[in-house]
Amino acid sequence: MGDSQYSFSLTTFSPSGKLVQIEHALTAVGSGQTSLGIKVIPVIAAANGVVIATEKKLPSILVDETSVQKIQILTPNIGVVYSGMGPDSRVLVRKSRKQAEQYQRLYKEPIPVTQLVRETAAVMQEFTQSGGVRPFGVSLLVAGYDDKGPQLYQVDPSGSYFSWKASAMGKNVSNAKAFLEKRYTDDMELDDAVHTAILTLKEGVLTPAEIEDYLQEVE
Amino acid sequence: MSRGSGGGYDRHITIFSPEGRLFQVEYAFKAVKAAGVTSIGDKLLDPTSVTHLFPITKFLGLLATGTTADARTLVQQARNEAAEFRFKYGYEMPVDVLAKWIADKSQVYTQHAYMRPLGVVAMVLGLDDEFGPRLFKCDPAGHFFGHKATSAGLKEQEAINFLEKKMKNDPSFSYEETVQTAISALQSVLQEDFKATEIEVGVVREGNPVFRVLSTEEIDEHLTAISERD
Numbered sequence: 001m002g003d004s005q006y007s008f009s010l011t012t013f014s015p016s017g018k019l020v021q022i023e024h025a026l027t028a029v030g031s032g033q034t035s036l037g038i039k040v041i042p043v044i045a046a047a048n049g050v051v052i053a054t055e056k057k058l059p060s061i062l063v064d065e066t067s068v069q070k071i072q073i074l075t076p077n078i079g080v081v082y083s084g085m086g087p088d089s090r091v092l093v094r095k096s097r098k099q100a101e102q103y104q105r106l107y108k109e110p111i112p113v114t115q116l117v118r119e120t121a122a123v124m125q126e127f128t129q130s131g132g133v134r135p136f137g138v139s140l141l142v143a144g145y146d147d148k149g150p151q152l153y154q155v156d157p158s159g160s161y162f163s164w165k166a167s168a169m170g171k172n173v174s175n176a177k178a179f180l181e182k183r184y185t186d187d188m189e190l191d192d193a194v195h196t197a198i199l200t201l202k203e204g205v206l207t208p209a210e211i212e213d214y215l216q217e218v219e
Numbered sequence: 220m221s222r223g224s225g226g227g228y229d230r231h232i233t234i235f236s237p238e239g240r241l242f243q244v245e246y247a248f249k250a251v252k253a254a255g256v257t258s259i260g261d262k263l264l265d266p267t268s269v270t271h272l273f274p275i276t277k278f279l280g281l282l283a284t285g286t287t288a289d290a291r292t293l294v295q296q297a298r299n300e301a302a303e304f305r306f307k308y309g310y311e312m313p314v315d316v317l318a319k320w321i322a323d324k325s326q327v328y329t330q331h332a333y334m335r336p337l338g339v340v341a342m343v344l345g346l347d348d349e350f351g352p353r354l355f356k357c358d359p360a361g362h363f364f365g366h367k368a369t370s371a372g373l374k375e376q377e378a379i380n381f382l383e384k385k386m387k388n389d390p391s392f393s394y395e396e397t398v399q400t401a402i403s404a405l406q407s408v409l410q411e412d413f414k415a416t417e418i419e420v421g422v423v424r425e426g427n428p429v430f431r432v433l434s435t436e437e438i439d440e441h442l443t444a445i446s447e448r449d
Contacts, residue, residue: 006332010234020237027239058364061383067315067355067365087326087361090319132332134234137241 006132021135022128025157028137029084029169033057035070036168036176036200037081037141038184038193039152047189050143050150052081053197055170075100078113078144083170084157085137092136096120113144113151117161125159139169168200175203232332243336244329247359250338251285252373272421272432276301278311278345280421280430284371285339293339297321314345318355318363326361336360340371344421346428368400374408381407394424398433399445406445415439 011021035054042048054070071081072093080096082089099119103111120140128135140155154169155161166184168176179200188196229236233243273281273294281297283290300320304312321341328336336359343355356371357363368386370378381404392400398420406412415438423430433441 010228010232010332021235024235024237024239027237028235029239031239060369060379062366062368062379062386064365064367067353085360087322087329090323090361091326091330094323127330134241134330134332136330137235137239 011128022158025135025137029139032084032170034170035081035083037152038166039150040188040193042187042189048150049190050152051193051197052143054081080142082138082140088136089138112146117142117153121155121159121161176200233329244360247336247338251340254285272419274430278428280344282342283339289337289339314353318343321357322361322363346423377408378404
């Protein structure tokens with residue numbers, strides 16, 4: 001990878017030691033639609049899992065909402081959501097799916113979540129160092145379930161990743177994170193987590209009427 | 220101490236600006252609007268060679284808005300890709316697959332410095348085996364969505380407003396109504412009545428999945444129907 005005419009990296013260090021292109025990429029992520037994830041590991045192992053959710057605001061009522069799917073499946077037990085530039089996320093989804101398949105073919109077993117996250121993050125890091133390319137303008141939340149139980153990872157444009165109990169990205173991230181911090185408990189169950197995810201998105205997104213409808217359905 | 224605006228290069232190639240924007244992509248969008256409406260008034264110009272509506276396969280059509288040269292490149296590549304797909308997989312390339320392919324290619328141009336984004340918005344249409352008639356719009360940023368109705372070009376926002384009003388209660392139009400709504404949208408937005416030779420219309424419909432460009436006579440019939448209706 002790397003474009004022959006551009007044998008130099010476009011992402012270079014500033015005098016203060018920062019990689020400014022990555023910072024700008026993070027700004028692009030920060031102006032994207034909010035998404036979040038919550039991991040639950042209650043005492044009853046049967047009720048544990050991970051929830052990811054995102055805003056899906058479309059530019060016009062003329063857009064066919066069934067043609068848009070922001071939450072994507074990477075393997076039968078790993079899903080991903082993004083905040084930032086949609087087209088960039090498609091590239092990463094495609095590469096990750098391929099990596100998962102290659103692992104499966106070689107080892108005859110599903111790829112562990114950490115492995116897939118590591119490989120995806122490596123791709124993102126490549127684009128911060130290779131010649132003639134810019135970093136990806138997305139942060140990803142990868143949610144998966146494997147032998148080690150439920151897992152939630154956030155991957156940033158720099159290629160760094162961390163495991164989270166709950167996280168948010170995109171617009172309103174500080175409100176969303178504050179809300180999650182207040183509401184997150186170690187013994188939440190999956191339904192609580194779904195509920196919390198929707199309420200968190202509501203903080204900047206859904207109208208009170210829409211929340212009312214949902215709460216009524218649930219009750 | 221940050222380097223400010225990326226050394227000035229953020230406007231020349233697709234790297235991020237400090238606000239997290241891609242100026243080259245934004246300029247590509249401007250190029251789509253600046254391309255203007257082609258006039259066919261020139262005596263020396265062969266009018267049949269001026270077109271924005273391209274068949275990609277027998278069943279898929281593409282309407283390209285923006286820079287003509289970029290549009291032709293895109294159409295060539297799309298035709299090649301659709302033909303290879305048919306050969307490799309043994310069935311016709313579906314609309315959404317072609318739209319996704321165009322969008323993914325556009326995304327590459329927004330990330331790699333060696334190629335600039337194309338100044339074209341492509342609307343792909345066709346009849347899907349499972350989902351019926353489908354319309355997708357792909358832009359220079361690599362976004363693509365399915366649409367019930369949409370527009371692109373200089374007056375796209377006005378046209379979209381017009382279409383939103385017409386489509387608000389999710390009406391089901393007959394074939395004639397659909398064609399006439401499209402033509403009326405153009406007329407209302409550009410505020411002029413057209414002659415049949417001044418617009419192009421392409422259709423796919425249930426029961427006739429072949430992508431067809433309407434002849435001048437058929438367009439004339441629709442124009443007459445519209446003026447009688449008003």
